[in-house]
Amino acid sequence: MKSxxxxxxxxxxxxLWPTAEIYGGAQGLYDYGPLGxxxxxxxxxAWTAWFVGLSHDYYVIDPAELLPEAVVRASGHxxxxxxxxxxxxxxxxxxxxxxxxxxxxxxxxDGLTPAEIAEIVRTRGAKCxxxxxxxxSVPRAFNMMFGVDFGVTGRERVFLRPETAQSxxxxxxxxxxxxxxxxxxxIAVVGKAYRNEIAPRQVLxxxxxxxxxxxxxxxxxxxxxxxxxxxxxxxxxxVRAARREAGSExxxxxxxxxxxxxxxxxxFYVYHLVHSYRFFRxxxxxxxxxxxxxxxxxxxxxxxxxxxxxIEADLESLGGFKxxxxxxxxxxxxxxxxxxxxxxxLSVTLTGGRTVLPHVLELTSGPDRTVWALADLHLGRDGERxxxxxxxxxxxxxxxxxxxxxxxxxxxxxxxxxxxxxAGLAVHYDDAGTIGKRYARxxxxxxxxxxxxxxxxxxEGPNHGTVTVRDRDSKxxxxxxxxxLVGRIFRATRSPRPALA
RNA sequence: GCGGGCAUAGUGUAGUCUGGUUAUCACAUAGGCUUGCCAAGCCUAUAACCCGGGUUCAAAUCCCGGUGCCCGCACCA
Numbered sequence: 045m046k047s048x049x050x051x052x053x054x055x056x057x058x059x060l061w062p063t064a065e066i067y068g069g070a071q072g073l074y075d076y077g078p079l080g081x082x083x084x085x086x087x088x089x090a091w092t093a094w095f096v097g098l099s100h101d102y103y104v105i106d107p108a109e110l111l112p113e114a115v116v117r118a119s120g121h122x123x124x125x126x127x128x129x130x131x132x133x134x135x136x137x138x139x140x141x142x143x144x145x146x147x148x149x150x151x152x153x154d155g156l157t158p159a160e161i162a163e164i165v166r167t168r169g170a171k172c173x174x175x176x177x178x179x180x181s182v183p184r185a186f187n188m189m190f191g192v193d194f195g196v197t198g199r200e201r202v203f204l205r206p207e208t209a210q211s212x213x214x215x216x217x218x219x220x221x222x223x224x225x226x227x228x229x230x231i232a233v234v235g236k237a238y239r240n241e242i243a244p245r246q247v248l249x250x251x252x253x254x255x256x257x258x259x260x261x262x263x264x265x266x267x268x269x270x271x272x273x274x275x276x277x278x279x280x281x282x283v284r285a286a287r288r289e290a291g292s293e294x295x296x297x298x299x300x301x302x303x304x305x306x307x308x309x310x311x312f313y314v315y316h317l318v319h320s321y322r323f324f325r326x327x328x329x330x331x332x333x334x335x336x337x338x339x340x341x342x343x344x345x346x347x348x349x350x351x352x353x354x355i356e357a358d359l360e361s362l363g364g365f366k367x368x369x370x371x372x373x374x375x376x377x378x379x380x381x382x383x384x385x386x387x388x389x390l391s392v393t394l395t396g397g398r399t400v401l402p403h404v405l406e407l408t409s410g411p412d413r414t415v416w417a418l419a420d421l422h423l424g425r426d427g428e429r430x431x432x433x434x435x436x437x438x439x440x441x442x443x444x445x446x447x448x449x450x451x452x453x454x455x456x457x458x459x460x461x462x463x464x465x466x467a468g469l470a471v472h473y474d475d476a477g478t479i480g481k482r483y484a485r486x487x488x489x490x491x492x493x494x495x496x497x498x499x500x501x502x503x504e505g506p507n508h509g510t511v512t513v514r515d516r517d518s519k520x521x522x523x524x525x526x527x528x529l530v531g532r533i534f535r536a537t538r539s540p541r542p543a544l545a
Numbered sequence: 546g547c548g549g550g551c552a553u554a555g556u557g558u559a560g561u562c563u564g565g566u567u568a569u570c571a572c573a574u575a576g577g578c579u580u581g582c583c584a585a586g587c588c589u590a591u592a593a594c595c596c597g598g599g600u601u602c603a604a605a606u607c608c609c610g611g612u613g614c615c616c617g618c619a620c621c622a
Contacts, residue, residue: 048615049557056556056573068595068612121622188622206622242546242620250621346622428584449581476575480583487583496582512582519583 047361050419051247053430054080057488059419060248072244072252079489080415082440082470084255087328087411087418088234090438090539091257094323095232095407097541098316101223102230102259107211109236110192110202115214118385119378121189121206188239204238209406211235212260213378216402220392227394227402228263234411246362248416255411261316262402264394265376268312274543275318276301281332282353285341295336310373312405313351317371319542320355320407324368327540328414329435330421334358336365348377355409359420368417369409376401423490432490433517437539441472441491443529446482448498450475457497460511460526464495467530469537483514492516493533501526 045053055061058077062069076084096102116122164170194202205211212231223229234257244250280303281295298307303314321337324330340352351373356365379401383390391401423432436442445461447453454475461473472491474482479496486494494514501509513524513532524532 051614052556062613069614071613123622188620239621245615446582452581478584479581480585482584483582484584494583498582514582521582 045361045420045424047246050361050423053423053488054419059083060415072241072250074248074251074412076415079440083418083434083438083490084411084415086438086440086539087414088255088257090327091323091409091411092232092234093539093541094327095257095259095319096230098319099228099230101226101228102232102261103219103223104232104234105212105215105219106235107208107215107233109205109238110194111205111210111214112194113201113203114385115210115382116189116203116206118381119210119213120381121203121210188241190238190240206239207237208233208235208256208258209260209378209408212258213382213404216262216379217388217390225392225395227392227400228261228268229402230259230261232257232259234258248412249362249366251412256408257411258406258408261405261407262379263312263405264400265403266398266400268310268403268405270312270315272300272304272311272315275315278318278322280318280321280337281335282337283339285339285344288339289341309351313371313373316405316407317353320369320371320409322542323409324355324357327435328418328438329433330357330417334421338365338367345372348374350375357417357421359417361416361420366413366417368413369407372406372408374404374406376403378404423488426487429484429487431487431516434490434492436492437537439490439492439537440470441486441489442470442493442537443533444472444474444482444486444491444494446473446479446494446496447475448479448496452499453497453502456502456506456509459506460495460497460529463526464529464533467534469530469533483519487516490516492536495529 057079059080060074060076063073063075064070065075092104096104113122189206190204191201192204194200211233215231216229219229219231235255236253237256238253241250241252244252248254276299278300279297280300282298282303283293283295284307287294287296300314300318303309303317304311307314309317317337321335324335325332334357336356336358337353338356340349340354345352349372351371353371354367355369355371356367358365379390383401391399393399418434418438419432422434424430426433432439443464445457445464447457457475458473461471464471472486472489474485476482483494493516496512496514497509498512501511504510507527509526510523511526511529512521513529514521
């Protein structure tokens with residue numbers, strides 16, 4: 045489906061809508077409705093089960109969303125983000141000020157005020173790199189972080205975190221003790237991050253407030269052993285940076301062991317890349333042919349990232365491959381910055397006496413983007429029907445309960461719905477309209493099972509009744525004793541976990 | 546931010562160029578009749594001109610501003 049059509053469907057069904065919609069919305073902010081909130085929560089839970097399940101030394105924390113100014117100064121977010129932008133009044137293209145000035149002022153623009161930059165642009169004859177015009181605008185600095193007054197005096201400033209990763213780095217020294225002083229140590233955060241994007245677009249793909257699921261794995265750079273045999277034979281759809289530089293974006297299926305043996309990547313990296321790939325393919329059910337692992341080149345990736353593959357999915361609604369997650373090998377950059385920022389040595393002493401500043405492997409993904417991708421990939425027309433073919437454990441509603449004839453079977457159906465709910469299943473009761481319409485609504489919501497209570501159920505009595513169970517994807521029906529329902533539905537809606545040693 | 550395009554019930558739309566009836570139609574939603582395991586049928590009801598200003602006897606229609614969305618550029622540390 046096209047983006048507009050998909051978004052309209054998601055709004056209509058109450059999956060999501062613009063924040064403050066009755067005031068015309070707010071750019072880059074969206075609210076999730078019942079289906080969207082439940083789906084996103086299941087995505088987050090599946091992510092946590094999968095990635096934190098990779099090791100018994102990986103932990104989930106829930107840190108504050110506000111960061112003191114000193115933190116974002118140390119992390120580099122404060123300075124990196126004041127890069128001023130200059131627009132050409134002639135051809136209307138925008139450039140970073142240091143791009144415009146690289147010929148006339150090779151030393152860069154760090155530390156200059158916008159007024160000083162404007163002066164240099166005017167007096168040194170800077171030209172637009174595109175059309176050569178010297179009609180350049182006054183530089184504008186844009187701040188990608190939201191600053192917030194803090195404390196009663198209002199003189200202190202804090203910032204809404206621009207990435208959840210910082211929270212994990214700050215937690216490392218405390219977690220070093222909590223985790224009983226061993227590496228590798230994983231710290232996972234699922235939480236909101238905030239960026240004042242210049243141009244929020246594509247609904248859930250460029251938001252100003254969004255959720256990140258990130259696992260930061262702190263490890264000893266000299267020794268990070270992983271059960272590589274578990275992933276050795278997995279074939280990954282990679283696009284290597286070297287081939288991209290040579291002009292080919294074609295996906296190349298490469299066995300994991302080859303990425304290590306001849307591909308120049310460390311085992312620990314490929315191991316986690318495979319698990320990230322499997323999360324999207326096996327847990328979220330993305331078709332393998334729609335996924336690719338795109339390696340970022342030296343030029344593209346942030347300077348502190350030593351290795352970076354983006355996990356991308358080919359989405360019809362957005363016209364091509366879009367980033368949903370990534371695996372970043374960040375080296376010791378982050379702990380190094382915070383060591384400098386605090387003046388405290390954040391390196392740790394391992395058993396045996398060796399002292400190291402841990403390196404970080406970051407596994408990251410975006411639940412909001414994932415929700416959109418799940419709609420793009422799994423929600424669509426199936427003949428006459430609109431069906432959301434979600435993996436059953438992600439479906440907001442596990443089981444719908446219908447009375448075949450509301451007047452005759454309503455009470456028994458309500459009692460059954462209660463019972464299933466009490467057992468811990470996400471259950472939804474619907475007696476409105478014809479049975480066909482209820483099936484259709486359930487299909488659109490992605491509910492994997494519909495249970496219909498009929499005359500037979502009532503006649504058989506409350507403890508030995510049977511009901512019709514209808515499967516979302518095949519529309520097939522089967523007669524099932526009510527006593528078997530809970531077990532059957534639980535088995536079918538269990539989220540996968542990685543197989544460990 | 547820049548340039549271009551767009552904005553009518555919950556959804557999709559007609560009407561806008563060329564100002565003038567009670568703003569069209571379908572689907573959806575709610576109620577009723579009927580039916581009783583896959584969006585059936587009939588009847589009824591609810592429901593919209595993005596916001597603000599201007600021009601005019603009269604604005605969904607023309608003009609200005611705002612907001613939002615789409616495409617391209619830039620940005621995405």
